[in-house]
Amino acid sequence: MNDTAAAVGAPTTTPTTTHATSKSEQAYAAVKARIVDGSYSPGYRLVLAKIAEDLGVSVVPVREAIRRLEAEGLVKFERNVGATVAGIDPTEYLYTMQTLSIVEGAATALSAPLIGPADVARARAVNAEMRECLEHFDPVRFTRLNQDFHSILFENCPNPHILDLVHRGWNRLASLRSSTFRFVPRRAHESVDEHEALLRLIESGAGADEIEKAARLHRSATLDAYLAHST
Protein backbone atom coordinates (compact mmCIF):
# COMPACT_ATOMS: atom_id res chain seq x y z
CA MET A 1 0.00 0.00 0.00
CA ASN A 2 2.80 2.28 -0.88
CA ASP A 3 0.97 3.94 -3.69
CA THR A 4 -0.56 6.61 -1.52
CA ALA A 5 2.76 7.63 -0.12
CA ALA A 6 4.16 7.67 -3.59
CA ALA A 7 1.31 9.90 -4.62
CA VAL A 8 2.12 12.42 -1.97
CA GLY A 9 5.75 12.31 -2.89
CA ALA A 10 4.96 12.68 -6.55
CA PRO A 11 6.69 15.49 -8.42
CA THR A 12 4.63 18.60 -8.17
CA THR A 13 5.59 19.81 -11.58
CA THR A 14 6.71 17.67 -14.48
CA PRO A 15 6.57 13.95 -13.83
CA THR A 16 9.46 12.92 -16.08
CA THR A 17 8.24 11.35 -19.26
CA THR A 18 8.68 7.64 -18.61
CA HIS A 19 12.15 6.52 -19.59
CA ALA A 20 14.32 9.53 -20.34
CA THR A 21 15.30 11.13 -17.09
CA SER A 22 17.50 14.13 -17.47
CA LYS A 23 20.21 14.71 -14.92
CA SER A 24 18.42 17.81 -13.84
CA GLU A 25 15.42 15.65 -13.06
CA GLN A 26 17.53 13.10 -11.27
CA ALA A 27 19.06 15.78 -9.12
CA TYR A 28 15.65 17.20 -8.34
CA ALA A 29 14.28 13.84 -7.32
CA ALA A 30 17.36 12.89 -5.34
CA VAL A 31 17.58 16.08 -3.32
CA LYS A 32 13.87 16.19 -2.74
CA ALA A 33 13.88 12.61 -1.53
CA ARG A 34 16.67 13.32 0.91
CA ILE A 35 14.83 16.32 2.26
CA VAL A 36 11.54 14.52 2.60
CA ASP A 37 12.99 11.43 4.23
CA GLY A 38 14.99 13.55 6.61
CA SER A 39 18.54 12.75 5.48
CA TYR A 40 18.89 16.47 4.96
CA SER A 41 17.31 18.01 8.01
CA PRO A 42 16.16 21.62 8.20
CA GLY A 43 19.00 24.08 8.14
CA TYR A 44 21.25 21.60 6.35
CA ARG A 45 23.61 23.37 4.07
CA LEU A 46 23.15 22.31 0.46
CA VAL A 47 26.51 22.80 -1.22
CA LEU A 48 26.13 22.60 -4.95
CA ALA A 49 29.52 21.12 -5.72
CA LYS A 50 29.17 18.44 -3.11
CA ILE A 51 25.73 17.34 -4.26
CA ALA A 52 26.92 17.37 -7.84
CA GLU A 53 29.79 15.10 -6.95
CA ASP A 54 27.59 12.76 -4.96
CA LEU A 55 25.29 12.35 -7.93
CA GLY A 56 28.06 12.19 -10.45
CA VAL A 57 26.87 15.20 -12.42
CA SER A 58 28.03 18.75 -12.84
CA VAL A 59 26.69 21.67 -10.86
CA VAL A 60 24.43 23.08 -13.53
CA PRO A 61 21.65 20.49 -13.28
CA VAL A 62 21.91 20.67 -9.52
CA ARG A 63 21.39 24.40 -9.61
CA GLU A 64 18.22 23.96 -11.60
CA ALA A 65 16.95 21.34 -9.22
CA ILE A 66 17.59 23.61 -6.26
CA ARG A 67 15.81 26.42 -8.01
CA ARG A 68 12.72 24.30 -8.45
CA LEU A 69 12.83 23.18 -4.86
CA GLU A 70 13.13 26.80 -3.86
CA ALA A 71 9.99 27.69 -5.77
CA GLU A 72 8.26 24.89 -3.91
CA GLY A 73 9.44 26.25 -0.61
CA LEU A 74 11.48 23.23 0.40
CA VAL A 75 14.77 25.07 0.35
CA LYS A 76 15.75 28.60 1.17
CA PHE A 77 18.17 30.34 -1.10
CA GLU A 78 20.41 33.28 -0.43
CA ARG A 79 22.36 34.95 -3.13
CA ASN A 80 26.09 34.35 -3.02
CA VAL A 81 25.65 32.35 0.13
CA GLY A 82 23.91 29.16 -0.82
CA ALA A 83 20.92 26.99 -0.21
CA THR A 84 19.74 25.46 3.01
CA VAL A 85 16.88 23.10 3.68
CA ALA A 86 13.95 25.25 4.66
CA GLY A 87 13.52 24.99 8.37
CA ILE A 88 10.21 25.18 10.05
CA ASP A 89 10.19 27.50 12.96
CA PRO A 90 6.95 27.36 14.93
CA THR A 91 5.51 30.31 13.05
CA GLU A 92 6.21 28.66 9.75
CA TYR A 93 4.64 25.48 11.01
CA LEU A 94 1.54 27.35 11.97
CA TYR A 95 1.21 28.99 8.59
CA THR A 96 1.81 25.79 6.72
CA MET A 97 -0.69 23.84 8.76
CA GLN A 98 -3.29 26.55 8.38
CA THR A 99 -2.79 26.62 4.64
CA LEU A 100 -2.95 22.87 4.49
CA SER A 101 -6.14 22.81 6.50
CA ILE A 102 -7.73 25.03 3.91
CA VAL A 103 -6.55 23.34 0.75
CA GLU A 104 -6.84 19.83 2.11
CA GLY A 105 -10.33 20.57 3.33
CA ALA A 106 -11.29 21.77 -0.12
CA ALA A 107 -9.58 18.85 -1.82
CA THR A 108 -11.34 16.35 0.40
CA ALA A 109 -14.70 17.95 -0.21
CA LEU A 110 -14.19 17.99 -3.95
CA SER A 111 -12.95 14.44 -3.86
CA ALA A 112 -15.79 13.10 -1.73
CA PRO A 113 -18.38 12.50 -4.46
CA LEU A 114 -15.87 10.36 -6.30
CA ILE A 115 -15.04 8.17 -3.36
CA GLY A 116 -16.55 4.73 -3.73
CA PRO A 117 -17.24 2.04 -1.15
CA ALA A 118 -13.92 0.39 -2.00
CA ASP A 119 -12.03 3.54 -1.10
CA VAL A 120 -13.94 3.92 2.12
CA ALA A 121 -13.13 0.34 3.00
CA ARG A 122 -9.45 0.92 2.36
CA ALA A 123 -9.47 4.07 4.44
CA ARG A 124 -11.24 2.28 7.23
CA ALA A 125 -8.66 -0.47 7.16
CA VAL A 126 -5.90 2.07 7.49
CA ASN A 127 -7.70 3.73 10.32
CA ALA A 128 -8.04 0.36 12.05
CA GLU A 129 -4.29 -0.05 11.81
CA MET A 130 -3.93 3.37 13.35
CA ARG A 131 -6.14 2.36 16.22
CA GLU A 132 -4.01 -0.69 16.85
CA CYS A 133 -1.00 1.47 16.65
CA LEU A 134 -2.27 3.46 19.60
CA GLU A 135 -1.46 0.63 22.01
CA HIS A 136 2.30 0.51 21.76
CA PHE A 137 2.45 3.97 20.35
CA ASP A 138 4.83 4.41 17.47
CA PRO A 139 4.67 8.02 16.31
CA VAL A 140 6.49 7.45 13.06
CA ARG A 141 4.31 4.57 11.96
CA PHE A 142 1.21 6.38 13.12
CA THR A 143 2.08 9.47 11.14
CA ARG A 144 2.73 7.41 8.08
CA LEU A 145 -0.66 5.74 8.33
CA ASN A 146 -2.23 9.12 8.89
CA GLN A 147 -0.78 10.26 5.60
CA ASP A 148 -2.05 7.15 3.85
CA PHE A 149 -5.50 7.71 5.25
CA HIS A 150 -5.80 11.25 4.07
CA SER A 151 -4.27 10.42 0.72
CA ILE A 152 -7.11 8.04 0.04
CA LEU A 153 -9.59 10.78 0.79
CA PHE A 154 -8.16 13.62 -1.24
CA GLU A 155 -6.35 11.79 -4.03
CA ASN A 156 -9.52 11.68 -6.12
CA CYS A 157 -9.78 15.44 -6.19
CA PRO A 158 -10.66 16.36 -9.75
CA ASN A 159 -8.89 19.70 -9.60
CA PRO A 160 -5.19 19.03 -10.19
CA HIS A 161 -4.13 22.45 -8.95
CA ILE A 162 -5.64 21.99 -5.55
CA LEU A 163 -4.29 18.50 -5.36
CA ASP A 164 -0.87 19.85 -6.13
CA LEU A 165 -1.16 22.39 -3.36
CA VAL A 166 -2.06 19.65 -0.92
CA HIS A 167 0.99 17.64 -1.97
CA ARG A 168 3.22 20.64 -1.53
CA GLY A 169 1.84 21.25 1.90
CA TRP A 170 2.49 17.70 2.97
CA ASN A 171 5.99 17.85 1.59
CA ARG A 172 6.79 20.97 3.51
CA LEU A 173 5.77 19.27 6.68
CA ALA A 174 7.56 16.09 5.78
CA SER A 175 10.65 16.78 7.79
CA LEU A 176 8.81 17.07 11.07
CA ARG A 177 5.75 15.04 10.30
CA SER A 178 7.06 12.19 12.32
CA SER A 179 7.38 14.31 15.39
CA THR A 180 4.00 16.03 15.48
CA PHE A 181 2.22 13.17 17.15
CA ARG A 182 5.21 12.49 19.32
CA PHE A 183 4.64 15.86 20.90
CA VAL A 184 0.94 15.47 21.42
CA PRO A 185 0.11 11.77 21.71
CA ARG A 186 -3.28 12.57 23.17
CA ARG A 187 -4.24 14.09 19.89
CA ALA A 188 -3.67 10.75 18.20
CA HIS A 189 -6.68 9.23 19.91
CA GLU A 190 -9.01 12.01 18.91
CA SER A 191 -7.63 11.90 15.42
CA VAL A 192 -8.63 8.30 14.89
CA ASP A 193 -12.16 9.03 16.05
CA GLU A 194 -12.43 12.03 13.79
CA HIS A 195 -11.31 9.92 10.89
CA GLU A 196 -14.21 7.56 11.44
CA ALA A 197 -16.61 10.48 11.68
CA LEU A 198 -15.25 11.87 8.45
CA LEU A 199 -15.74 8.54 6.71
CA ARG A 200 -19.35 8.33 7.83
CA LEU A 201 -19.94 11.81 6.59
CA ILE A 202 -18.64 10.82 3.19
CA GLU A 203 -20.58 7.57 3.12
CA SER A 204 -23.79 9.37 3.92
CA GLY A 205 -23.27 11.62 0.94
CA ALA A 206 -23.10 14.73 3.05
CA GLY A 207 -22.86 18.13 1.41
CA ALA A 208 -19.53 19.49 0.26
CA ASP A 209 -19.70 22.29 2.81
CA GLU A 210 -20.08 19.91 5.67
CA ILE A 211 -17.25 17.66 4.57
CA GLU A 212 -14.95 20.56 3.92
CA LYS A 213 -15.61 22.00 7.33
CA ALA A 214 -15.03 18.67 9.03
CA ALA A 215 -11.78 18.02 7.19
CA ARG A 216 -10.54 21.50 7.91
CA LEU A 217 -11.38 21.32 11.58
CA HIS A 218 -9.75 17.95 11.84
CA ARG A 219 -6.45 19.47 10.83
CA SER A 220 -6.91 22.69 12.74
CA ALA A 221 -7.46 20.64 15.86
CA THR A 222 -4.08 18.99 15.44
CA LEU A 223 -2.55 22.39 15.03
CA ASP A 224 -4.29 23.70 18.12
CA ALA A 225 -3.13 20.71 20.10
CA TYR A 226 0.42 21.40 19.02
CA LEU A 227 0.14 25.06 19.94
CA ALA A 228 -1.38 24.27 23.33
CA HIS A 229 1.49 21.89 23.93
CA SER A 230 4.25 24.30 23.06
CA THR A 231 3.00 27.21 25.15
Next chain:
Amino acid sequence: MNDTAAAVGAPTTTPTTTHATSKSEQAYAAVKARIVDGSYSPGYRLVLAKIAEDLGVSVVPVREAIRRLEAEGLVKFERNVGATVAGIDPTEYLYTMQTLSIVEGAATALSAPLIGPADVARARAVNAEMRECLEHFDPVRFTRLNQDFHSILFENCPNPHILDLVHRGWNRLASLRSSTFRFVPRRAHESVDEHEALLRLIESGAGADEIEKAARLHRSATLDAYLAHST
Protein backbone atom coordinates in the same frame (compact mmCIF):
# COMPACT_ATOMS: atom_id res chain seq x y z
CA MET B 1 -2.47 53.60 -6.85
CA ASN B 2 -0.13 51.20 -8.48
CA ASP B 3 0.93 49.60 -5.25
CA THR B 4 -1.82 47.05 -5.29
CA ALA B 5 -0.95 45.90 -8.75
CA ALA B 6 2.67 45.78 -7.74
CA ALA B 7 1.67 43.63 -4.82
CA VAL B 8 -0.05 41.11 -7.02
CA GLY B 9 2.88 41.09 -9.37
CA ALA B 10 5.32 40.68 -6.53
CA PRO B 11 7.76 37.80 -6.79
CA THR B 12 6.23 34.72 -5.33
CA THR B 13 9.46 33.38 -4.01
CA THR B 14 12.52 35.43 -3.09
CA PRO B 15 12.06 39.16 -3.46
CA THR B 16 15.65 40.04 -4.36
CA THR B 17 17.33 41.88 -1.57
CA THR B 18 17.06 45.48 -2.71
CA HIS B 19 20.17 46.41 -4.69
CA ALA B 20 21.96 43.26 -5.75
CA THR B 21 20.00 41.70 -8.58
CA SER B 22 21.59 38.65 -10.10
CA LYS B 23 21.15 38.07 -13.78
CA SER B 24 19.14 35.02 -12.95
CA GLU B 25 16.79 37.25 -11.02
CA GLN B 26 16.68 39.79 -13.82
CA ALA B 27 15.81 37.11 -16.30
CA TYR B 28 13.11 35.79 -14.03
CA ALA B 29 11.58 39.21 -13.58
CA ALA B 30 11.84 40.10 -17.24
CA VAL B 31 10.27 36.95 -18.58
CA LYS B 32 7.58 36.95 -15.95
CA ALA B 33 6.73 40.55 -16.72
CA ARG B 34 6.41 39.80 -20.41
CA ILE B 35 4.15 36.87 -19.69
CA VAL B 36 1.97 38.77 -17.28
CA ASP B 37 1.61 41.84 -19.47
CA GLY B 38 0.82 39.70 -22.45
CA SER B 39 3.87 40.38 -24.64
CA TYR B 40 4.39 36.65 -24.57
CA SER B 41 0.96 35.19 -25.11
CA PRO B 42 0.02 31.61 -24.26
CA GLY B 43 1.70 29.10 -26.49
CA TYR B 44 4.55 31.47 -27.23
CA ARG B 45 7.75 29.59 -27.74
CA LEU B 46 10.40 30.62 -25.25
CA VAL B 47 13.72 30.00 -26.93
CA LEU B 48 16.49 30.16 -24.39
CA ALA B 49 19.17 31.52 -26.66
CA LYS B 50 16.95 34.27 -27.98
CA ILE B 51 15.86 35.43 -24.56
CA ALA B 52 19.43 35.30 -23.36
CA GLU B 53 20.51 37.51 -26.23
CA ASP B 54 17.67 39.95 -25.68
CA LEU B 55 18.69 40.37 -22.08
CA GLY B 56 22.38 40.43 -22.79
CA VAL B 57 23.15 37.42 -20.63
CA SER B 58 24.08 33.82 -21.25
CA VAL B 59 21.60 31.00 -21.32
CA VAL B 60 22.35 29.62 -17.88
CA PRO B 61 20.57 32.27 -15.86
CA VAL B 62 17.69 32.14 -18.30
CA ARG B 63 17.34 28.43 -17.79
CA GLU B 64 17.06 28.91 -14.07
CA ALA B 65 14.47 31.61 -14.51
CA ILE B 66 12.42 29.37 -16.76
CA ARG B 67 12.68 26.58 -14.24
CA ARG B 68 11.25 28.76 -11.53
CA LEU B 69 8.46 29.94 -13.77
CA GLU B 70 7.73 26.34 -14.58
CA ALA B 71 7.38 25.52 -10.90
CA GLU B 72 4.93 28.39 -10.65
CA GLY B 73 2.92 27.05 -13.53
CA LEU B 74 3.41 30.02 -15.83
CA VAL B 75 5.55 28.06 -18.25
CA LYS B 76 5.22 24.58 -19.64
CA PHE B 77 8.41 22.72 -20.27
CA GLU B 78 9.14 19.72 -22.39
CA ARG B 79 12.42 17.93 -22.32
CA ASN B 80 14.58 18.44 -25.39
CA VAL B 81 11.85 20.50 -26.93
CA GLY B 82 11.64 23.71 -25.03
CA ALA B 83 9.47 25.97 -23.01
CA THR B 84 6.21 27.60 -23.99
CA VAL B 85 4.03 30.05 -22.12
CA ALA B 86 1.43 28.01 -20.31
CA GLY B 87 -1.82 28.39 -22.12
CA ILE B 88 -5.15 28.30 -20.45
CA ASP B 89 -7.57 26.03 -22.13
CA PRO B 90 -11.08 26.28 -20.71
CA THR B 91 -10.49 23.36 -18.38
CA GLU B 92 -7.39 24.95 -17.02
CA TYR B 93 -9.26 28.19 -16.53
CA LEU B 94 -11.92 26.40 -14.57
CA TYR B 95 -9.43 24.71 -12.29
CA THR B 96 -7.47 27.88 -11.70
CA MET B 97 -10.55 29.92 -10.93
CA GLN B 98 -11.84 27.27 -8.57
CA THR B 99 -8.55 27.13 -6.75
CA LEU B 100 -8.43 30.88 -6.59
CA SER B 101 -11.94 31.05 -5.21
CA ILE B 102 -10.84 28.85 -2.35
CA VAL B 103 -7.55 30.47 -1.45
CA GLU B 104 -8.74 34.00 -2.07
CA GLY B 105 -11.80 33.36 0.02
CA ALA B 106 -9.62 32.14 2.85
CA ALA B 107 -7.17 35.00 2.44
CA THR B 108 -9.93 37.58 2.51
CA ALA B 109 -11.47 36.05 5.60
CA LEU B 110 -8.14 35.96 7.41
CA SER B 111 -7.41 39.47 6.31
CA ALA B 112 -10.77 40.91 7.31
CA PRO B 113 -10.07 41.55 11.01
CA LEU B 114 -7.05 43.60 10.05
CA ILE B 115 -8.88 45.79 7.61
CA GLY B 116 -9.39 49.27 8.99
CA PRO B 117 -11.81 52.00 7.98
CA ALA B 118 -9.13 53.56 5.79
CA ASP B 119 -8.81 50.36 3.77
CA VAL B 120 -12.54 50.06 3.43
CA ALA B 121 -12.69 53.63 2.20
CA ARG B 122 -10.01 52.96 -0.40
CA ALA B 123 -11.78 49.83 -1.55
CA ARG B 124 -15.05 51.69 -1.79
CA ALA B 125 -13.40 54.38 -3.86
CA VAL B 126 -12.09 51.77 -6.26
CA ASN B 127 -15.50 50.18 -6.46
CA ALA B 128 -17.02 53.59 -7.25
CA GLU B 129 -14.62 53.89 -10.15
CA MET B 130 -15.71 50.48 -11.30
CA ARG B 131 -19.31 51.57 -11.21
CA GLU B 132 -18.51 54.58 -13.36
CA CYS B 133 -16.61 52.33 -15.65
CA LEU B 134 -19.79 50.39 -16.34
CA GLU B 135 -21.20 53.23 -18.44
CA HIS B 136 -18.79 53.27 -21.34
CA PHE B 137 -17.62 49.78 -20.60
CA ASP B 138 -13.89 49.27 -20.80
CA PRO B 139 -13.13 45.64 -19.92
CA VAL B 140 -9.42 46.15 -19.51
CA ARG B 141 -9.75 49.06 -17.12
CA PHE B 142 -12.55 47.34 -15.27
CA THR B 143 -10.53 44.22 -14.75
CA ARG B 144 -7.60 46.21 -13.52
CA LEU B 145 -9.78 47.97 -10.96
CA ASN B 146 -11.22 44.66 -9.97
CA GLN B 147 -7.75 43.45 -9.19
CA ASP B 148 -7.01 46.57 -7.16
CA PHE B 149 -10.19 46.12 -5.20
CA HIS B 150 -9.49 42.56 -4.20
CA SER B 151 -5.87 43.32 -3.48
CA ILE B 152 -6.94 45.76 -0.82
CA LEU B 153 -9.07 43.10 0.78
CA PHE B 154 -6.66 40.20 0.86
CA GLU B 155 -3.30 41.94 1.02
CA ASN B 156 -3.49 42.12 4.82
CA CYS B 157 -3.67 38.36 5.13
CA PRO B 158 -1.33 37.43 7.95
CA ASN B 159 -0.50 34.04 6.50
CA PRO B 160 2.18 34.59 3.85
CA HIS B 161 1.72 31.16 2.31
CA ILE B 162 -1.90 31.71 1.52
CA LEU B 163 -1.17 35.18 0.25
CA ASP B 164 1.44 33.71 -2.03
CA LEU B 165 -1.04 31.21 -3.39
CA VAL B 166 -3.46 34.01 -4.16
CA HIS B 167 -0.76 35.91 -6.03
CA ARG B 168 0.12 32.86 -8.03
CA GLY B 169 -3.47 32.34 -8.94
CA TRP B 170 -3.84 35.89 -10.16
CA ASN B 171 -0.66 35.61 -12.16
CA ARG B 172 -1.82 32.49 -13.90
CA LEU B 173 -4.93 34.27 -14.99
CA ALA B 174 -3.06 37.40 -15.93
CA SER B 175 -2.86 36.64 -19.60
CA LEU B 176 -6.60 36.46 -20.06
CA ARG B 177 -7.74 38.53 -17.15
CA SER B 178 -8.56 41.39 -19.44
CA SER B 179 -10.90 39.27 -21.45
CA THR B 180 -13.02 37.65 -18.77
CA PHE B 181 -15.36 40.56 -18.36
CA ARG B 182 -15.33 41.19 -22.07
CA PHE B 183 -17.00 37.84 -22.49
CA VAL B 184 -19.60 38.35 -19.82
CA PRO B 185 -20.25 42.06 -19.36
CA ARG B 186 -23.46 41.35 -17.50
CA ARG B 187 -21.44 39.83 -14.76
CA ALA B 188 -19.63 43.14 -14.26
CA HIS B 189 -22.77 44.77 -12.86
CA GLU B 190 -23.40 42.04 -10.36
CA SER B 191 -19.76 42.07 -9.43
CA VAL B 192 -19.85 45.69 -8.33
CA ASP B 193 -22.87 45.06 -6.16
CA GLU B 194 -21.29 42.04 -4.57
CA HIS B 195 -18.23 44.10 -3.80
CA GLU B 196 -20.33 46.55 -1.81
CA ALA B 197 -22.00 43.69 0.03
CA LEU B 198 -18.63 42.23 0.86
CA LEU B 199 -17.43 45.56 2.23
CA ARG B 200 -20.47 45.88 4.48
CA LEU B 201 -19.89 42.39 5.75
CA ILE B 202 -16.34 43.31 6.70
CA GLU B 203 -17.36 46.60 8.26
CA SER B 204 -19.95 44.89 10.39
CA GLY B 205 -17.27 42.60 11.74
CA ALA B 206 -18.97 39.50 10.42
CA GLY B 207 -17.60 36.08 11.23
CA ALA B 208 -14.73 34.63 9.25
CA ASP B 209 -16.93 31.85 7.91
CA GLU B 210 -19.42 34.27 6.50
CA ILE B 211 -16.80 36.45 4.85
CA GLU B 212 -15.00 33.48 3.41
CA LYS B 213 -18.18 32.10 1.95
CA ALA B 214 -19.12 35.43 0.42
CA ALA B 215 -15.70 35.98 -1.12
CA ARG B 216 -15.63 32.49 -2.50
CA LEU B 217 -19.08 32.72 -3.98
CA HIS B 218 -18.25 36.05 -5.53
CA ARG B 219 -15.52 34.43 -7.55
CA SER B 220 -17.40 31.24 -8.27
CA ALA B 221 -20.19 33.34 -9.69
CA THR B 222 -17.82 34.91 -12.19
CA LEU B 223 -16.66 31.46 -13.14
CA ASP B 224 -20.22 30.24 -13.54
CA ALA B 225 -21.06 33.20 -15.69
CA TYR B 226 -18.11 32.42 -17.89
CA LEU B 227 -19.11 28.79 -18.17
CA ALA B 228 -22.72 29.64 -18.94
CA HIS B 229 -21.47 31.95 -21.64
CA SER B 230 -19.18 29.45 -23.34
CA THR B 231 -21.66 26.59 -23.53
Next chain:
DNA sequence: GCAATAGTCTTCGTATACGATTTCGTACTC
Protein backbone atom coordinates in the same frame (compact mmCIF):
# COMPACT_ATOMS: atom_id res chain seq x y z
C1' DG C 1 2.45 11.87 -57.08
C1' DC C 2 3.25 10.09 -52.52
C1' DA C 3 5.80 8.15 -48.91
C1' DA C 4 9.87 6.96 -46.58
C1' DT C 5 14.46 7.97 -45.38
C1' DA C 6 18.57 10.46 -44.81
C1' DG C 7 20.75 14.63 -43.81
C1' DT C 8 20.89 19.14 -41.87
C1' DC C 9 19.55 22.65 -38.79
C1' DT C 10 17.77 24.36 -34.68
C1' DT C 11 17.59 24.05 -29.86
C1' DC C 12 18.26 21.89 -25.70
C1' DG C 13 21.42 19.50 -21.89
C1' DT C 14 25.56 19.36 -19.43
C1' DA C 15 30.49 19.92 -18.52
C1' DT C 16 34.21 22.81 -17.69
C1' DA C 17 36.37 27.21 -16.63
C1' DC C 18 36.97 31.51 -14.55
C1' DG C 19 35.64 35.75 -12.18
C1' DA C 20 33.06 37.52 -8.08
C1' DT C 21 31.53 37.42 -3.42
C1' DT C 22 31.26 35.90 1.07
C1' DT C 23 33.14 33.87 5.11
C1' DC C 24 36.39 32.46 8.24
C1' DG C 25 40.94 32.52 10.33
C1' DT C 26 44.97 34.88 11.67
C1' DA C 27 47.82 38.47 12.84
C1' DC C 28 48.42 42.96 14.27
C1' DT C 29 47.36 47.01 16.96
C1' DC C 30 45.32 49.67 20.63
Next chain:
DNA sequence: GAGTACGAAATCGTATACGAAGACTATTGC
Protein backbone atom coordinates in the same frame (compact mmCIF):
# COMPACT_ATOMS: atom_id res chain seq x y z
C1' DG D 1 42.61 41.02 26.10
C1' DA D 2 39.54 42.72 22.62
C1' DG D 3 38.71 44.55 18.31
C1' DT D 4 39.89 45.40 13.60
C1' DA D 5 41.95 44.64 9.26
C1' DC D 6 43.93 41.86 5.99
C1' DG D 7 44.23 37.59 3.39
C1' DA D 8 43.13 32.92 2.02
C1' DA D 9 39.81 29.38 1.27
C1' DA D 10 35.35 28.04 0.09
C1' DT D 11 31.43 28.67 -2.65
C1' DC D 12 28.53 30.87 -5.73
C1' DG D 13 27.36 33.17 -10.51
C1' DT D 14 27.91 33.24 -15.32
C1' DA D 15 30.08 32.50 -19.80
C1' DT D 16 31.56 29.53 -23.24
C1' DA D 17 31.83 25.07 -25.54
C1' DC D 18 30.48 20.80 -27.16
C1' DG D 19 27.54 16.71 -27.51
C1' DA D 20 22.73 15.01 -28.15
C1' DA D 21 17.98 14.96 -29.26
C1' DG D 22 14.13 16.51 -31.90
C1' DA D 23 12.15 18.88 -36.03
C1' DC D 24 12.24 20.17 -40.59
C1' DT D 25 13.47 19.50 -45.52
C1' DA D 26 14.97 17.59 -49.52
C1' DT D 27 15.83 13.75 -52.18
C1' DT D 28 15.03 9.24 -53.81
C1' DG D 29 12.48 5.13 -54.69
C1' DC D 30 8.13 3.13 -55.66
